[in-house]
Amino acid sequence: MINHLPEQKNKQILITSVATGSSERNSNDKFEDKATSNQPISWQTQVADVITDIDQLLAILELSDIKSELYIPKGFGLRVPKAFVAKMKKGDPKDPLLLQVLPSKLEQAKISGYVTDPLAENEQNPIKGLLHKYHSRVLVTVTGACAIHCRYCFRQHFDYQGNLPKSEQLELIQDYIGQHPEIREVLLSGGDPLSLSNRRLFLWLDALEALPQISTIRIHTRLPIVIPERLDSELLSRLQASRCQIVMVVHTNHANEIDEHTANYLLQARQKGITLLNQTVLLAGINDSVSVQVDLSERLFAAGVLPYYLHLLDKVEGAAHFDMTQRRAVELYWEMLQQLPGYLVPKLVQELPNRPFKTPVDLYNHY
Numbered sequence: 001m002i003n004h005l006p007e008q009k010n011k012q013i014l015i016t017s018v019a020t021g022s023s024e025r026n027s028n029d030k031f032e033d034k035a036t037s038n039q040p041i042s043w044q045t046q047v048a049d050v051i052t053d054i055d056q057l058l059a060i061l062e063l064s065d066i067k068s069e070l071y072i073p074k075g076f077g078l079r080v081p082k083a084f085v086a087k088m089k090k091g092d093p094k095d096p097l098l099l100q101v102l103p104s105k106l107e108q109a110k111i112s113g114y115v116t117d118p119l120a121e122n123e124q125n126p127i128k129g130l131l132h133k134y135h136s137r138v139l140v141t142v143t144g145a146c147a148i149h150c151r152y153c154f155r156q157h158f159d160y161q162g163n164l165p166k167s168e169q170l171e172l173i174q175d176y177i178g179q180h181p182e183i184r185e186v187l188l189s190g191g192d193p194l195s196l197s198n199r200r201l202f203l204w205l206d207a208l209e210a211l212p213q214i215s216t217i218r219i220h221t222r223l224p225i226v227i228p229e230r231l232d233s234e235l236l237s238r239l240q241a242s243r244c245q246i247v248m249v250v251h252t253n254h255a256n257e258i259d260e261h262t263a264n265y266l267l268q269a270r271q272k273g274i275t276l277l278n279q280t281v282l283l284a285g286i287n288d289s290v291s292v293q294v295d296l297s298e299r300l301f302a303a304g305v306l307p308y309y310l311h312l313l314d315k316v317e318g319a320a321h322f323d324m325t326q327r328r329a330v331e332l333y334w335e336m337l338q339q340l341p342g343y344l345v346p347k348l349v350q351e352l353p354n355r356p357f358k359t360p361v362d363l364y365n366h367y
Contacts, residue, residue, distance in 0.1 A: 040229055041229070042229065043223075043227050043229040043230040043232065044197075046081055046082070046083060046147075046227045046229065047081070047147050047195060047227060049082065050079055050080060050081050050082065050147065050148075051078065051079075051080050051081075051082060051085060052077060052078055052079050053078070054067065054070055054072065054078055054102075054103070055067070057078065057080065057085065057102075060085060060090075061085070061088060061090050061091070061092075061095075061098065062090045062091045063090075063091065063092075063093055063098075066093045069104060069105060070102060070103055070104060070105065071103055071104075071105050071107070071108060072103065073103050073107070075156075075157075076149055076153070076156040076157075076318075077103070077149065078101065078102070078103055078149065079101075079146070079147070079148060079149040080101045080148050080149070080226075081147050081148060081226045081227050083226065083227060083228075084097065084101075084148060084225075084226040084227075084257075087256055087257065087259060094285070096253070096254045096256060096285075096286045096287065096292075097254060097256055097257060099151075099283075099285060099286050100150050100151060100152070100253060100283070100286060101148060101149060101150065101151060102151070103151060104151070104321065106320075106321040107151065107318040107319070107321070108318075109320065109321075110317075111317075111320040113315055114315045114316060114317045114318070114319065114320045115315065115316070115317055116157035116316070116317050117157065118154055118314045118315045118316045118353065126176065127169065127172055127173065127176055128164070128165055128169050128172075129141050129142070129164060129165025129169050129173065130165070130173050130176060132176075132180075132183075133355075133356060134356055134357060135182055135356060136182055136183060136184050136185060137183060137184065137185035137186065137187060137218075138176075138177065138180075138183055138185075138186055138187070139186075139187040139189050140165065140173060140186060140187065140188055140189065140204070141164065141165070141189055141190050141191060142164075142165065142188050142189070142190055142191070142193045142196060142201075142204055143164065143190040143191040143192065143193060143195055143196055144164055144190060144191040145190065145191045145192065145195040146190065146191050146192045146195060146222070147192060147195060147222070147223050147226055147227055148222060148226045150222075151318070151319065151322070152281060152283060152313060152314075152316070152319040152322045153316070153319075154314035154316045155191075156316060156318070157316070157317065170203070170204070170207055173207075174207055174210070174211060177211055177213070177214070178211060178213070181213055183213065183214070184213060184214060184215050184216065185214065185215065185216040185217070185218060186208050186214055186216075186217055186218070187218045187219075187220060188201075188204060188217065188218065188219045188220065189220045190220075192221050192222055192223050193219055193220070193221060194219065194221040194223040194224070194230050194235075195223060198232075198234050198235055198238070201235070202238055205217065205238065205239075205242060208244070209242060209243055209244055214244060215244060215245060216244055216245045216246075216247060217242065217244045217245070217246055217247070218246075218247040218248075218249060219246070219247070219248045219249070220249045220251070220279075221248065221249070221250060221251070222250065222251040224248070224250050224262070224265060224266060224269070225250055225251065225252050225257050225258070225262060226257075228261060228262045228264075228265035228266070229265070231265045231266070231268060231269050236268060236269055236272045236274070237272070239269075239272065239274055240272040240273055240274070245275065246273075246274050246275065247274075247275045247277065248269065248274050248275070248276050248277070249277045249278070249279055249308060250266070250276065250277070250278050250279075250305060251278070251279055251280075251281075252278050252280060252296065252300065252305075253280050253281060253283060253286060253287050253296075254286060254287050254292060254296060255292070255295040255296045255298075255299040258299045258300065258303055262303070263299075263302065263303035263304075266303040266304050266305055267303060267304045269304070270303075270304030270305075271304075276304055276305040276306065277305065277306050277307075277308035278300050278305045278306070278307050278308055278346070279308050279309040279310075279311060279346070280293075280296065280307070280309070280310050280311065280346065281311045281313060281314075281322075282310060282311065282312055282313060282324055282329055282332075283313065283322045283324075284321070284322055284323060284324045285322075286322070288324055288328070288332065289332075290332060290335040290336055290339060293310075293332065293336050294336065294339050294340055297336075297340055297344040297345070297346070298340075298344065300344075301344055306343065306344075307344055307345065307346035308346055308347070309346050309347055309349055309358070310333070310346040310347065310348050310349070311349060311350065311351065312326065312329055312348075312349070312350040312361065314351060326350075326361065326365075329348065329361065330348070330361060330362075330363055330365065333345075333348045333361075333363060334363070347360065348360065348361045348363070349361060
């Protein structure tokens, strides 16, 4: 495994410097910040200290002049960790990381075909907290919390309050799995399962490992990308000790999300024997070029992560402005095949409602 990053500007982020509007440390700074000391700011502190105010975000990025293009959502509001903001370019309203989190007035447009439950998950929910769409695996929404609100999130309208499994549901989920011997893998999802404390997450691991039929536990998470410190030593040691194969699927859409600091944490996880995969959503104006996709695949591989899925956008209400045509997606995919080795080309897929699998996109239909 390659253990170095492509040459890039090191943007190891200081939480203190973000709060003061500085994206990099000046050599004349006299203060001591904990983010670069031997005791980095804990992930719990970073999750609690996120930006939820649009004016604050615009001030940090020196973009107050674009406020008229934005709105304040009533439900799924702005939420972004300061470390992620510090990877954004000041003064650039088209920054690819900023566009993923900034509530645009374009979200308010009502577009036919874009709905609140694009994957019909409410129909695949036999018991609270558990989705059974695929034959050999089930998904458990262990939390509704996320450290970051991505504007294209297909679960932004999901009824988490009605689906969060409480302690008594854990036994029901164990019973359900036991009654379906074909289930061999459990996906921990949400929300973001790594927003749980280690104590609560380990309870889930213990319960699933107690089921002999379960061979793989998969964790779908964005937290290691937006707050890398979440991959703390206690978590990594527990995952390494699991009797099950542990697969962690991170969510990264652009190479700028993986700086050296983030890559170091991912490599630590990889060195613990955790299989690291990545899924990306194709987003117009953010990662819809071959150069961006090639950079992302190479940056992921350098950080110990294999590209896994490249998703067409789920047609969720409010996200139509991120969508791109399937024809363009296929063209882009062929361009990627020309420039990348096969192991760095993710599968181009779309998730369709009431299908027992992710649907591969026909690469010859529009070629």
